[in-house]
Amino acid sequence: MKADIAAVPDVQGTPEEFPQPKRLALIVSKGTLDQAYPPLVMATTAASMGWEVAIFFTFYGLDIVHRDRMPKLSVSPVGNPAMPPPMKRVPVHIPTLVGALPGMKSAATKMMKSWMEKANLASIPELLEIANELGIRMYACNTTLNVMGVSKEDLIDGVEFAGAPAFLDFAGESDVQLFI
Amino acid sequence: MDTQVATQVDARGLVCPMPTIRLGQAIRKVEIGELVEVWTDDPGSKENMAAWCKNTGHELVANSADETTFKYTVRRKR
Numbered sequence: 314m315k316a317d318i319a320a321v322p323d324v325q326g327t328p329e330e331f332p333q334p335k336r337l338a339l340i341v342s343k344g345t346l347d348q349a350y351p352p353l354v355m356a357t358t359a360a361s362m363g364w365e366v367a368i369f370f371t372f373y374g375l376d377i378v379h380r381d382r383m384p385k386l387s388v389s390p391v392g393n394p395a396m397p398p399p400m401k402r403v404p405v406h407i408p409t410l411v412g413a414l415p416g417m418k419s420a421a422t423k424m425m426k427s428w429m430e431k432a433n434l435a436s437i438p439e440l441l442e443i444a445n446e447l448g449i450r451m452y453a454c455n456t457t458l459n460v461m462g463v464s465k466e467d468l469i470d471g472v473e474f475a476g477a478p479a480f481l482d483f484a485g486e487s488d489v490q491l492f493i
Numbered sequence: 494m495d496t497q498v499a500t501q502v503d504a505r506g507l508v509c510p511m512p513t514i515r516l517g518q519a520i521r522k523v524e525i526g527e528l529v530e531v532w533t534d535d536p537g538s539k540e541n542m543a544a545w546c547k548n549t550g551h552e553l554v555a556n557s558a559d560e561t562t563f564k565y566t567v568r569r570k571r
């Protein structure tokens with residue numbers, strides 16, 4: 314196949330030297346479906362750009378790397394004023410009290426998953442697999458494992474264990490640090 | 494310098510970050526100096542591809558677009 318080799322100046326970007334890959338350090342403390350995406354998208358993107366990435370999962374964030382809880386990550390309509398109405402034609406938001414009724418959380422989760430599928434968004438398991446493939450270092454905070462009642466065997470393969478000093482050591486040498 | 498595209502990545506229908514991740518996977522499989530062409534319908538892809546190339550050191554040698562598809566040609570530099 315013949316490629317069009319005409320250079321396009323406004324999208325050119327090729328630095329000459331790469332002394333050190335950039336580093337991204339993430340703390341992930343939330344365990345809802347909507348909060349699982351941003352760190353995994355950032356991490357896999359950074360790794361695909363040649364960055365070194367480490368993610369520290371702590372508190373509810375541990376659920377994202379939990380074998381049994383990860384497939385069940387959900388989104389709650391309670392205390393979530395941004396939750397869009399379930400039907401586009403009826404622009405009524407779910408009142409918090411109604412959102413607290415049994416079944417509402419699973420309905421909201423189902424709804425969000427269907428939007429994600431429509432938007433062709435990669436699933437959480439897919440992003441975790443890519444993260445592993447790209448050599449992203451994933452650490453479970455060993456202090457919060459006990460707090461959250463999670464044992465090391467509960468976590469997916471490839472997750473290591475470390476604490477705050479190890480995170481700070483990595484973050485201190487990082488170009489971007491985010492708490493999510 | 495090669496002017497033939499060695500690998501084509503059809504990332505149409507995929508959203509960020511998948512087009513650049515697929516590009517990263519493809520570029521590792523071609524030789525240095527060879528070209529990878531990415532097809533995508535992601536409207537943010539122009540900025541994303543430029544940023545990806547700037548960070549990875551690979552060269553964005555061409556881009557084009559029709560009504561539905563953006564095409565980017567990237568040369569593996571290292």
